[in-house]
Amino acid sequence: MIKRMLAGGIIAGFAAGLLAAVLHFAFVQNLILLGEQYETGALVHFEHQVEAQAATHDHAGDEAVAGHDHGAAGADNTDDFQRNALTVLFTTLIYASYGILLVAGFSLAEHFGRTVSAGEGVLWGLSGFAAFQLAPAMGLPPELPGSVAADLGARQAWWLGTVLATGVGLALLGYGRTALTAALGGALLAAPHAIGAPRLDQFYGIAPPELAAEFAARVLGVGFVVWGALGWLAGRLWSRTPA
Template identity: 35%
Template sequence: MIGRFFLAALAAGLFVGALMTPVHYARLVPLILHAETFESGGAAAHDHAAINDETMALRLVGSATAAQTATDGAGLLHLVHSPAASGEEGDGTGLFESRLLGTFFANIVAGAGFALVLAAISLLLGVPLTAANGALWGVVGFFVASLAPAIGLAPELPAMPAADLAARQTWWIATVALTGIGAYLLILRSEAWAKIGGLVLVALPQIYGAPQPDTLDSPVPATLAAEFASSSLATAAVFWLVLGLCLGLAMDRFGAREA
């Protein structure tokens, strides 16, 4: 019995994670690969990448920026990737030979992780998560864990300027935690203090502000970054909706039956 809800959540998460992999490959991975051609940090190690850098930069960025990129190597805040991440399949330090396989496993683990946390919240609060209300759980999950952190930290591409990693991770976790508690107070509590407190908690991390980079100079074209940001959020919305629904179905199926 103990393991029943646990396994139901796990199964739903693994399934949705697997489902998201082709979506990522259709909408997001091509943009990531494109952005990686602007990472001048890898130029010394990979000559073909350097050529790519220049031609791409000349074609897509203004000539002034392109000249700077070509002559000034790592002068701007170009973030350096490890070989595996810059598309050099096989010689990286990833757990899998193939980039696709790595993404697949990361996706199913992420799906399982988010599904377990969603199921845990349902169990701890005593609020049922069913097929009937699963989509609503998913919508709340999207607002809390995707939209709220994206307000301060727009989904980023490789080679884009960014502030200190640990500071951004801390802000991300704090924002999701505070927004989650805020959502609980706003949605499930009816007291006036809870409504006000919920609004304060949701607004607090945004007022405090996410860590921002010193410069906005980026070798990645703005149109590419914009396309990635909207695609990333749209994909996340699909993920959360499907996850909520599947989790609800799994909970109904495995939880509400005779043992």
């Protein structure tokens, strides 16, 4: 039973992690690198534009591109390779962990007499996306490097509480049979947001808001797709492996 859970969760998670890595380098990594240039001060968006506007528009465009290229060319290729390899490694590791948790959930459902197929696996996957990414993002939007946020410990605590409350809340809504469980599920979904995420009293971000918004949207979009794939694959493996 343990073998069935671990094998299914790890295989599905590893495959989903590879998909996540491909999408990461297609949509997200360039925004992280750009955000870091604002974080380190290599690029300064507001003052730079004011100065540039005082000169000419074309000049501003050239400077931004030049600044970007400089950063990319200046970085050591070996470092880049190591950094990206570690990103692939940890992306597969995190999705393998998600996969294992997801399959532990399947097993719990089976324990209560509910079978999980590939189709239902997709629903589980999207619920996992809601619990692990979407709901926490409502209070703690995905951080572009160069964003500034509240105390890390407090944010991690709120993140964990939100994940647990959202996961249990969705499970109660999906599998509960009475109005009471539905009400309890709804309350759990709402609670983290009623409590509210730790926030700063002021905004300190140095990255352009357009960039941060694009980053957050892309992170959630990639997460949505990968979680859907993870759930489908994990459900398929789960339903086809004898108990």
